[in-house]
Amino acid sequence: MEFLRQMRPTAKDLAVEAGVSLATIDRVLNGRSGVKPRTVIKVNEAIERIGFVRNLAAVNLARKKSYQFRFLLPDHGDQFLDVLVGHIEEARKAFADEMADVAAIRLPVEDPYKLAAYLGALDAETTQGIAIMAPETPQVRDAINRLLERGVEVVQFIAGQPKAGSNDFVGINNHAAGATAAQLIGRFSAGQKGKILVVSETMQAHDSIERRLGFDEVINREYPALQTLPSVETRGDTLRTARIFENVFANHPDISCLYVMSAEARGPIGEISRFATRPLVKIVHERTPFTEAALRKGEIDAVIAQNSGHLVRSAIRILKARNDQRIPLASQEKIRIEILLKENL
Amino acid sequence: MEFLRQMRPTAKDLAVEAGVSLATIDRVLNGRSGVKPRTVIKVNEAIERIGFVRNLAAVNLARKKSYQFRFLLPDHGDQFLDVLVGHIEEARKAFADEMADVAAIRLPVEDPYKLAAYLGALDAETTQGIAIMAPETPQVRDAINRLLERGVEVVQFIAGQPKAGSNDFVGINNHAAGATAAQLIGRFSAGQKGKILVVSETMQAHDSIERRLGFDEVINREYPALQTLPSVETRGDTLRTARIFENVFANHPDISCLYVMSAEARGPIGEISRFATRPLVKIVHERTPFTEAALRKGEIDAVIAQNSGHLVRSAIRILKARNDQRIPLASQEKIRIEILLKENL
DNA sequence: ATGTTTTTGAGGTGCGCACCTCAAAAGTTG
DNA sequence: CAACTTTTGAGGTGCGCACCTCAAAAACAT
Numbered sequence: 001m002e003f004l005r006q007m008r009p010t011a012k013d014l015a016v017e018a019g020v021s022l023a024t025i026d027r028v029l030n031g032r033s034g035v036k037p038r039t040v041i042k043v044n045e046a047i048e049r050i051g052f053v054r055n056l057a058a059v060n061l062a063r064k065k066s067y068q069f070r071f072l073l074p075d076h077g078d079q080f081l082d083v084l085v086g087h088i089e090e091a092r093k094a095f096a097d098e099m100a101d102v103a104a105i106r107l108p109v110e111d112p113y114k115l116a117a118y119l120g121a122l123d124a125e126t127t128q129g130i131a132i133m134a135p136e137t138p139q140v141r142d143a144i145n146r147l148l149e150r151g152v153e154v155v156q157f158i159a160g161q162p163k164a165g166s167n168d169f170v171g172i173n174n175h176a177a178g179a180t181a182a183q184l185i186g187r188f189s190a191g192q193k194g195k196i197l198v199v200s201e202t203m204q205a206h207d208s209i210e211r212r213l214g215f216d217e218v219i220n221r222e223y224p225a226l227q228t229l230p231s232v233e234t235r236g237d238t239l240r241t242a243r244i245f246e247n248v249f250a251n252h253p254d255i256s257c258l259y260v261m262s263a264e265a266r267g268p269i270g271e272i273s274r275f276a277t278r279p280l281v282k283i284v285h286e287r288t289p290f291t292e293a294a295l296r297k298g299e300i301d302a303v304i305a306q307n308s309g310h311l312v313r314s315a316i317r318i319l320k321a322r323n324d325q326r327i328p329l330a331s332q333e334k335i336r337i338e339i340l341l342k343e344n345l
Numbered sequence: 346m347e348f349l350r351q352m353r354p355t356a357k358d359l360a361v362e363a364g365v366s367l368a369t370i371d372r373v374l375n376g377r378s379g380v381k382p383r384t385v386i387k388v389n390e391a392i393e394r395i396g397f398v399r400n401l402a403a404v405n406l407a408r409k410k411s412y413q414f415r416f417l418l419p420d421h422g423d424q425f426l427d428v429l430v431g432h433i434e435e436a437r438k439a440f441a442d443e444m445a446d447v448a449a450i451r452l453p454v455e456d457p458y459k460l461a462a463y464l465g466a467l468d469a470e471t472t473q474g475i476a477i478m479a480p481e482t483p484q485v486r487d488a489i490n491r492l493l494e495r496g497v498e499v500v501q502f503i504a505g506q507p508k509a510g511s512n513d514f515v516g517i518n519n520h521a522a523g524a525t526a527a528q529l530i531g532r533f534s535a536g537q538k539g540k541i542l543v544v545s546e547t548m549q550a551h552d553s554i555e556r557r558l559g560f561d562e563v564i565n566r567e568y569p570a571l572q573t574l575p576s577v578e579t580r581g582d583t584l585r586t587a588r589i590f591e592n593v594f595a596n597h598p599d600i601s602c603l604y605v606m607s608a609e610a611r612g613p614i615g616e617i618s619r620f621a622t623r624p625l626v627k628i629v630h631e632r633t634p635f636t637e638a639a640l641r642k643g644e645i646d647a648v649i650a651q652n653s654g655h656l657v658r659s660a661i662r663i664l665k666a667r668n669d670q671r672i673p674l675a676s677q678e679k680i681r682i683e684i685l686l687k688e689n690l
Numbered sequence: 691a692t693g694t695t696t697t698t699g700a701g702g703t704g705c706g707c708a709c710c711t712c713a714a715a716a717g718t719t720g
Numbered sequence: 721c722a723a724c725t726t727t728t729g730a731g732g733t734g735c736g737c738a739c740c741t742c743a744a745a746a747a748c749a750t
Contacts, residue, residue, distance in 0.1 A: 099353075099401075341684070343559075344682035
């Protein structure tokens with residue numbers, strides 16, 4: 001007994017409405033050639049009229065479609081990367097339902113030649129899309145462009161490849177992130193005079209540069225009482241960090257704020273307490289077990305973060321949409337710059 | 346020519362692996378009766394062994410499944426509601442692909458009898474799930490419980506129905522949201538003494554009460570220099586608001602902060618400037634065209650928000666999952682308490 | 691009008707699964 | 721042991737669509 005639950009019109013209904021055969025409907029829907037423009041219009045009008053929407057389940061079934069997506073991530077990593085990999089694993093299970101096979105691949109992304117070689121070996125038969133988190137180099141840019149030509153979809157993941165042919169970027173606006181950090185530091189400093197120590201693992205990366213630009217812009221414009229010091233590069237080396245801190249604090253005893261621009265905050269936050277002469281306003285990036293704990297203990301004042309689970313799912317959804325020639329839902333894929341206090345963890 | 350793109354095992358493969366027939370596989374997968382426990386185990390082991398995952402597209406196709414979901418929202422509304430309705434319309438298109446029909450229904454939710462009557466008329470044949478945003482009353486609670494018994498899934502949307510049988514709630518933790526607002530006000534106040542004016546449309550709603558509790562907790566514990574005044578209720582009436590403000594500022598000229606707890610901030614923010622004797626730290630809730638503009642113009646200092654697009658999609662995903670007897674992905678459905686400054690809009 | 695090309699229709703197959711029927715096999719009981 | 725009852729297998733149908741082939745019809749050219 002079929003109840004009245006209104007059924008959606010099928011291709012058959014559409015054929016009747018448009019006054020053509022199913023074969024023609026098929027030709028129009030799948031963009032095959034040999035259909036008079038007039039007929040195409042007729043069909044499209046009928047689609048509008050009865051509100052026909054293809055049954056995606058049936059389409060995917062008939063097409064035997066499946067997706068192989070790969071996240072290419074650095075092989076050496078901080079806690080933030082571990083968090084990301086965890087979310088990829090989670091997504092792997094969640095998206096199995098939708099015929100998507102998702103996996104993380106760790107690569108020496110800082111070696112442009114190895115990375116380009118890896119990309120060059122990919123083909124659209126076995127990989128439908130990749131999300132790549134790697135510094136931008138000419139070699140990698142070219143490899144990405146060639147991938148796109150071969151029909152492999154690419155999204156730039158967290159780290160942008162501004163000149164690459166891929167239009168899709170999943171991550172935050174780093175300029176705005178830096179500005180946000182600056183605004184917080186400014187407000188938290190409460191009009192007091194002081195200097196800001198800005199720390200990054202490296203200033204080579206585009207991300208750090210942009211964050212720094214956004215940061216300085218706001219401090220200079222809105223907080224003249226604060227003075228920003230040149231960026232300090234830790235290179236991920238704690239000893240080096242300590243040495244630099246000692247030096248910097250010797251020259252600038254009036255440092256009142258710390259801004260850690262790169263993802264790994266453990267080194268700087270661990271060392272800073274040994275040198276700071278007074279309580280500092282401290283802001284770091286990315287939510288990790290460490291930054292979360294530090295926030296709770298009051299060792300840092302705020303975290304600027306991007307939702308890593310969202311990042312991963314967003315990349316997958318975009319890759320899927322592109323593979324299906326669909327437009328990703330912009331409002332869903334925009335990654336927000338989150339401000340975390342201990343109250344809203 | 347079929348390439349090597351590894352195919353996922355099908356039910357047929359599973360039957361071979363488990364050494365049973367397709368009919369038995371079907372019985373086990375769909376929980377039909379008349380299968381020896383021993384056989385069920387055999388099949389489940391085989392599922393583990395070959396990593397069998399049902400092809401959702403095929404399942405849905407064979408089951409002719411479709412979903413009718415309804416958002417039940419107040420019929421009189423502020424800007425925040427308009428934003429929500431916009432997102433529901435967006436989701437309506439996005440989820441049409443997945444056989445889900447989504448729509449917003451505006452109701453006099455403050456009338457428990459009308460609302461309960463509406464809920465009572467729903468049945469699982471025509472409505473598979475609802476997301477309800479309504480104040481909690483005994484009538485509504487009962488109606489919801491009866492809906493659940495009839496097989497209609499229910500999620501509590503933004504406003505909680507703490508005692509209802511539905512376990513799913515889509516929205517933020519209001520206690521934490523209030524605490525977050527307090528922390529911001531405290532930090533932005535920079536140790537200066539002052540009083541905080543707390544405004545709400547009504548203190549009847551659970552949400553406002555919880556926000557207030559979280560707010561006071563943080564202020565009292567961490568910011569002794571600040572003093573919170575009793576909540577002021579606007580009842581959505583601008584004239585009333587102005588009258589109250591005049592009165593309050595007469596008695597407390599040393600008010601230094603404003604916290605608007607309810608979604609509609611236009612009234613209080615519009616009126617406050619006529620009475621404030623000095624620049625205030627102002628924090629409001631929810632992102633709307635108004636709060637966005639006010640943030641940009643510097644008329645308010647921060648917005649505590651929940652991502653309304655996420656709210657809508659999350660509710661839909663949860664309703665879908667429950668309909669399919671699946672567990673929603675917790676990490677994806679957790680709604681974050683967002684802090685918006687003009688820099689991270 | 692004839693031949694040629696373009697456009698359309700009719701019909702079939704299969705995707706992976708749900709759901710159904712009927713009969714065969716295995717297990718249980720007295 | 722026969723007479724049951726429970727469990728399993730074999731096989732069919734259809735979900736809505738993609739993709740294919742072949743023939744018929746329509747449009748066009750000469």
